Amino acid sequence: MKIVAGLGSIDEYRRFAAAGADEFFCGYVPYSWAKKYGTVLPLNRREVLCYNVQLGAFSELEILSELVKKYGKPVHLTFNSLYYTPEQYPEIGEIISRCMQLGFRSYIIADPALLVYLREKGINCEIHLSGECGEVNSRMVAVFDKKIGLKRVIFHRKNTFEDMRAVAEKCEIPEREAFVLNEMCQFTGAFCNSLHCDEMGYLCRVPYELGTIKTVKTDGQGLEKPASAPDKMGSVSQLEPSDPAYDPTGYLCGETGCGLCALYQLKQAGITHLKLVGRGNYTDYMEKDIRNLRNSLRLLEESGDEAEFKSKMKSGIFPGGCSGNCYYR
Numbered sequence: 001m002k003i004v005a006g007l008g009s010i011d012e013y014r015r016f017a018a019a020g021a022d023e024f025f026c027g028y029v030p031y032s033w034a035k036k037y038g039t040v041l042p043l044n045r046r047e048v049l050c051y052n053v054q055l056g057a058f059s060e061l062e063i064l065s066e067l068v069k070k071y072g073k074p075v076h077l078t079f080n081s082l083y084y085t086p087e088q089y090p091e092i093g094e095i096i097s098r099c100m101q102l103g104f105r106s107y108i109i110a111d112p113a114l115l116v117y118l119r120e121k122g123i124n125c126e127i128h129l130s131g132e133c134g135e136v137n138s139r140m141v142a143v144f145d146k147k148i149g150l151k152r153v154i155f156h157r158k159n160t161f162e163d164m165r166a167v168a169e170k171c172e173i174p175e176r177e178a179f180v181l182n183e184m185c186q187f188t189g190a191f192c193n194s195l196h197c198d199e200m201g202y203l204c205r206v207p208y209e210l211g212t213i214k215t216v217k218t219d220g221q222g223l224e225k226p227a228s229a230p231d232k233m234g235s236v237s238q239l240e241p242s243d244p245a246y247d248p249t250g251y252l253c254g255e256t257g258c259g260l261c262a263l264y265q266l267k268q269a270g271i272t273h274l275k276l277v278g279r280g281n282y283t284d285y286m287e288k289d290i291r292n293l294r295n296s297l298r299l300l301e302e303s304g305d306e307a308e309f310k311s312k313m314k315s316g317i318f319p320g321g322c323s324g325n326c327y328y329r
Contacts, residue, residue, distance in 0.1 A: 001263070001271055003293055004177060005286065006279040007075065008052035010064045012286070017073045019287045020294035025076045025108060026279065027054030028061060030095065039197040041088070044080040045132070046279065047197045053280040058098070065102040078108040080132050082190065089117045096123055106151060109133075110190070115148045131156035131179070131275075134190025137163060138170040145173055152177055154275065157327065158188050161262075161269045168270025177273035178266055181289050182281065184257025184325055244320035251285050252323055253292045259327035260296045261313055264306040266328075292317055 005016050007026035016024065027044040034056070039047045046053050055061060068075055077099060079092060092114060096107060100123075107125050109115055110132035118125065131154040135141050141153050152175035155164055159178070168176055185204045187194070194203035246252045254260060257277075266274070276293060278286040296317055303309035 001267060001297060002273045003276055003290060003297075004076075004273050005276045005290055006281075008054070008279045008281070008283075010055065010060050010067065012052075012283055013064065013067045013073070013075075014071065015283065015287055016290055017071050019290040021073065021276070021290050023074050023076065023273070025078055025275075026064075027078045027080075028095070028099065029054055029056055030058065031056055033091070033095075037088075039195060041085065042081050042195070042197075043092070044078045045082075045196055046078075046080070047195070048280065061099060061102055061104070065104065068103065074106065075104065076106040076108050076128055077104055078130070079114065080108065080110050080130055082132060082193075083111050084114060089114060093118065093121055093123055096125060100125060108154065112144070115144070119148060126151040128152040128154055128175075128177070130154055130189075132189035134188060135159075135167075138166040141167050141171050141173065145171055151175060152273070155179070156189055157185055161265050161328070164266070164269040164271060175272045176270055177275055178259070178269075178271045179257070179327055180259040180263070180266070180274040180276060181254055181293060182257050182277040184327055245318070245322060246320070249284070251288055253289060253317060254325065255323045257325050257327055258323060260293070260317060261310055261326070262328040263296055263300050264303070264309050267300065 002022035003020060004023045004025060005021040007013060007016070007024045013024065027046050029043045029047065033043050034047065034049070037043075044054065048054070049056070055064070064075060079096075084092065096118065105126050106128055108128045108130045110130035112133070115127060127148055127150050129135060129141070129144055129150050129152070134156055135144070135153060136159075141150075144150055150173050153167060153171070153173050154177040155167075157179050164176065164178060167173070183204070187204060192204075259266070274293065276286075276289055278289060296313060299312045299316060300309055303312060
């Protein structure tokens with residue numbers, strides 16, 4: 001399985017490649033787009049300018065294309081909004097055409113209408129079906145593949161191993177990607193209309209509880225009211241930085257979401273690529289994430305079964321304990 005790491009800036013490319021990343025994904029939002037549409041009509045749902053989340057200048061793409069030629073680690077560009085206005089489709093088509101002239105062939109896309117538009121206009125880029133599209137089973141993926149032609153399907157955060165295995169067995173799609181580290185979210189991206197921007201905090205980072213809602217009788221009046229029965233805390237780790245699981249720099253692998261212990265099952269399910277989320281994360285932390293994921297894959301190859309792999313993971317990657325924020329339970 002190959003490691004696909006998020007890029008927040010071109011300065012990270014060589015460091016992450018040296019750490020062990022096989023591929024990268026990043027966003028590109030031209031300043032002209034941001035000036036015209038602002039935050040509420042985003043190009044890739046990451047309209048952030050105050051820190052490194054995406055590229056904003058064509059000159060950066062030119063530099064990045066030269067880095068790809070030199071180091072041979074491909075970069076996939078993201079266009080992750082769930083929908084666009086009619087006037088935006090020609091603009092996006094022009095942006096993608098210009099990017100393809102630099103050698104960027106593959107694009108992560110969530111909007112089905114944009115997929116159709118690109119094919120109708122003869123823009124024959126490679127399509128990675130975004131997890132924000134909300135693909136839920138093999139029949140759904142097969143429809144996209146038949147109509148559009150997919151190079152890769154990226155499973156969203158809520159897919160089960162059975163769903164992934166069914167797609168691998170029933171769909172002739174050469175590559176399949178799953179989330180493995182960081183930014184576990186309580187929402188399914190295809191049904192989330194929150195904004196990721198400078199002006200407000202991200203809704204997915206608000207502390208929350210997962211649980212069931214039941215009806216109980218109130219005292220005296222005989223009325224009914226909802227009462228929550230929380231199951232577990234969500235995206236925010238319950239550990240403190242003083243916990244031994246953290247290293248001296250305050251780093252904890254998989255603090256905001258981790259699927260490393262599930263690598264054995266992901267491999268059995270037919271996953272070929274592992275998504276390491278981290279655009280905008282501390283560069284040093286991302287580098288450690290990549291190295292930990294590379295070491296985890298090495299342990300996987302050295303293990304004879306799942307029990308042996310998990311034992312090696314516990315002693316080798318999480319000697320002080322883990323965050324408990326598991327992607328796959």
